Amino acid sequence: DNNNFTNEAINRKVTIRSPIVPRSIIYGTVRKGGAIVHAETLNNNADLYLVVALCGHEVNSIGSVFFNDTEIQTGHLDGSGNVNTGTYSGKAQIIKHLGSTTQTVDTVLDGASTVWTNEHRLRGIAYLMIKLTYDVDVYPNGIPNISAVIQGKKILNVSTSATAYSNNPANVIYNYLTSSNGLGASTSEIDLTSFQQARSDCDDSISVTGGTQNRFTCNGVIELNKKPVEAIEDLVSSCAGTLTYQQGKFKLKVGKASSSTRILTDNDLAGELKIVTRPKRSQLYNKVKGTFVDSTTDYSVKEFNTQESSSFQTSDGETIVNEIELPFTTDPVEAQRLAMIVLKQSRQMMTLELLLKPEHLDLGVGDVFGFTSTKLGFTNKKFFILAFTLNADLSVSIVAQEYASTVYKCRTINN
Numbered sequence: 001d002n003n004n005f006t007n008e009a010i011n012r013k014v015t016i017r018s019p020i021v022p023r024s025i026i027y028g029t030v031r032k033g034g035a036i037v038h039a040e041t042l043n044n045n046a047d048l049y050l051v052v053a054l055c056g057h058e059v060n061s062i063g064s065v066f067f068n069d070t071e072i073q074t075g076h077l078d079g080s081g082n083v084n085t086g087t088y089s090g091k092a093q094i095i096k097h098l099g100s101t102t103q104t105v106d107t108v109l110d111g112a113s114t115v116w117t118n119e120h121r122l123r124g125i126a127y128l129m130i131k132l133t134y135d136v137d138v139y140p141n142g143i144p145n146i147s148a149v150i151q152g153k154k155i156l157n158v159s160t161s162a163t164a165y166s167n168n169p170a171n172v173i174y175n176y177l178t179s180s181n182g183l184g185a186s187t188s189e190i191d192l193t194s195f196q197q198a199r200s201d202c203d204d205s206i207s208v209t210g211g212t213q214n215r216f217t218c219n220g221v222i223e224l225n226k227k228p229v230e231a232i233e234d235l236v237s238s239c240a241g242t243l244t245y246q247q248g249k250f251k252l253k254v255g256k257a258s259s260s261t262r263i264l265t266d267n268d269l270a271g272e273l274k275i276v277t278r279p280k281r282s283q284l285y286n287k288v289k290g291t292f293v294d295s296t297t298d299y300s301v302k303e304f305n306t307q308e309s310s311s312f313q314t315s316d317g318e319t320i321v322n323e324i325e326l327p328f329t330t331d332p333v334e335a336q337r338l339a340m341i342v343l344k345q346s347r348q349m350m351t352l353e354l355l356l357k358p359e360h361l362d363l364g365v366g367d368v369f370g371f372t373s374t375k376l377g378f379t380n381k382k383f384f385i386l387a388f389t390l391n392a393d394l395s396v397s398i399v400a401q402e403y404a405s406t407v408y409k410c411r412t413i414n415n
Helices: 002-011 107-112 169-178 192-202 228-237 310-316 332-345
Strands: 024-027 029-032 035-042 047-055 061-067 070-072 092-097 126-133 146-151 154-156 163-165 205-208 211-214 220-223 242-246 249-253 262-265 274-276 287-294 300-303 321-326 351-356 368-373 378-390 396-402
Touching: 002 287, 002 300, 024 029, 024 047, 024 169, 029 220, 047 107, 047 146, 061 092, 061 126, 107 126, 126 146, 154 169, 169 192, 169 228, 169 249, 192 249, 220 228, 228 242, 228 321, 287 332, 321 332
Parallel strands: 262 368, 287 321
Antiparallel strands: 024 220, 029 146, 035 047, 047 126, 061 070, 061 146, 092 126, 154 163, 205 211, 242 249, 274 351, 287 300, 351 396, 368 378, 378 396
């Protein structure tokens, strides 16, 4: 539900004062708070030392730190992490630890504290060590809320096999599927070719006002107490994708126009076909609105520009709204592009149910085929496979939806 995502995205930036919080995985770039796992006052209570754990894995980098909504950029710190610019100049020290498995103790805290020793290395945990120097004018409301802009987990590139920071949705979904903190699937369960194609499709350069951007990116946080099936749904939303598990393998397709796998004719049918020319009212809409986390406004939760079609509204005789959430999308134009795909997909009205001969058991969900049928008067009409069942006699039952490559054209409506 929409409120859940909104609450989760708002809470993401909050510092939690609790020793027990669910671990999280950061994919791509996000702004996130953490859990205070150690707090200690020293120097006659003049200095407060805080350890804020951000996530349970190594991250690529930690950039700007926010005290409440005041941004402290990396350039505002000296070589020892002391803030030397702005409100907190001389009143705060920020030391960033990226969470490597060979991480050593924070020497500043170790040197000042009697209880934090060189055994406190927090290996595999990215964290901030923050020293706040008491000043009632600088900290009128006590400890500020602390969050940071983080480039998250280093992950495998499915095409090059190199491990590095990436916000490509195919690399991210592959990592989550095969990670012990994710679904824990074995690499033999991945249709690698489909992930490599998806990675390339997501990296396509799309022209937007003022320049270009990648077709799809994936930036967000998965709390490890979330059900994997829900986490996967959220990840797949970032690329208008379909992830299927078929014949023992996960296969990924993303929202880009694809050509037909093959052309079927009446001769390929093993039984009757059923055609539905208009979807149920509940599956039809002509306006898409919703929320995302906007990286251009310090990662605040925002509504993207509503995507709608006046011609669809005229033909439906009313405005029918679908509300979506894009928890792994942080660019406003990309959010609109995804919403437009969702809107246009709902207008592909015709659905076919076909029983096919055994030679077509290599087809799968997400494949596009052309259908030429004298009975129906179709000549290479395109359909997209929504559901696939292999029957005991090796015939194949498929449900397919009308397909138009224009669904994936990149024009959006900018209000």
